[in-house]
Amino acid sequence: MIGWKNGVAKLTVPTPFPVGDVHVYAIRGERMTLVDAGPKTEEAWQVLKSQLWELGLTPGDIEQVILTHHHPDHAGLLDYFPKDLPVYGHFLNERWLNRTDEFLQAHDEFYFKLFAEFGIPEKYKMMIPLLKRTLRFACSRSLTGVLEEGDSIPGLEGWTVIETPGHAQSHIGLIREKDGIFIGGDHLLAHISANPLLEPPLPGSDERPKPQLQFNESLEKLKKLPISLVYPGHGEDIENVHELVDKRLRRQHERAMTVKEWLEEEALTIFQVCKRLFPSVYERELALTLSETIAQLDYLQALGEISINKEAAAFLYTCVKG
Ligand SMILES: [Zn+2]
Structure with missing residues (x-):
């Protein structure tokens, strides 16, 4: 109705x-x-x-x-x-x-650079132009x-x-x-x-x-x-806004802490973390799962829990030992 x-x-x-x-x-x-x-x-x-x-x-x-x-x-x-x-x-x-050619080109260049930093294998690069496919709607x-x-x-x-x-x-x-x-x-x-x-x-x-x-x-x-x-x-x-907001924040924190535990064991690239977080969907939903993965690492970095080695070709994330 x-x-x-x-x-x-x-x-x-x-x-x-x-x-x-x-x-x-x-x-x-x-x-x-x-x-x-x-x-x-x-x-x-x-x-x-x-x-x-x-x-x-x-x-x-x-x-x-x-x-x-x-x-x-x-x-x-x-x-x-x-x-x-x-x-x-x-x-x-x-x-x-109002998408300009300039913006669309900058969009793809941004992802090419990101894919390299994230340690994403070459074969996935052809997916970059496809990340814009929903724009037909x-x-x-x-x-x-x-x-x-x-x-x-x-x-x-x-x-x-x-x-x-x-x-x-x-x-x-x-x-x-x-x-x-x-x-x-x-x-x-x-x-x-x-x-x-x-x-x-x-x-x-x-x-x-x-x-x-x-x-x-x-x-x-x-x-x-x-x-x-x-x-x-x-x-x-x-x-129940307060309750739901707290639940969302708590769930995200828990997911980040799972990632932190992995990084206590070994240094990982974003792509490696992404595969572990989303083993069955990361290929099909690369943009969404990468966003969700970098979200956890940005969060851990803001908490001062991890450090990033930018020397290597692909960034390596490790836990700061307390
Ligand atoms: Zn939306």
Whole structure:
């Protein structure tokens, strides 16, 4: 049943990705707003249209879209909307939405360098261009305007932007302080922990972000906000924010400690750690499993638990003996 609840309606459209359905939220403000859109597939478009219809709306009634982040399952369907529909989001969406040849080339170069540092065998290098394959479900357009921490949202009185980088560098959530409704994108999900995805360095920087550290900080941030209910990008609504945040942080810490034990035994490359963490899926899901692996090593490094030998062709990670 699709319906309004306190001015917000939850729509659910299918995606071609393993994560399954994605939620799109309609908000009835001075401007009729969608938060996220769905992936660029005909099926998603038909489902979205029929669910809008249940609300008495057509795509032409939508006056603006706010993006929680740039991933194709959230933003791709924008291509089915009129070109002049205003779209707002964090400025780091832009490089993924309005993809320049320069960015795509820098993206691949970033991974070629990373694969060498991670000790990934030659034969996997041909997979690098394929890491961008989900972009065929992405949209091609530009942001109308950018949103950042603490901004109020045009046409949506009472809602405020909260930056939550980690799962994506472009990630934001929207909070309505009067009742604590938080539209959270993929930052906090009830059934799975979202992947701290690697991304190329931000504009003007040579160093890659450390998404797990950002993610953990963004999770801690949720605990300080007066959130009564999270409307997530996937899965069930979340009420027990503190409990779930603590569980996510604890699980990640435990995974990192497993890796630490291995590094107490011997020095390993990222690729070797990745194979041990994900023996059955690392080849099929190289990008995701590498992100999850580097996440643990960035975390251990931040704790001062490990050191990195960058002398060798591939970086070697060892435990700092206490
Ligand atoms: Zn995502």
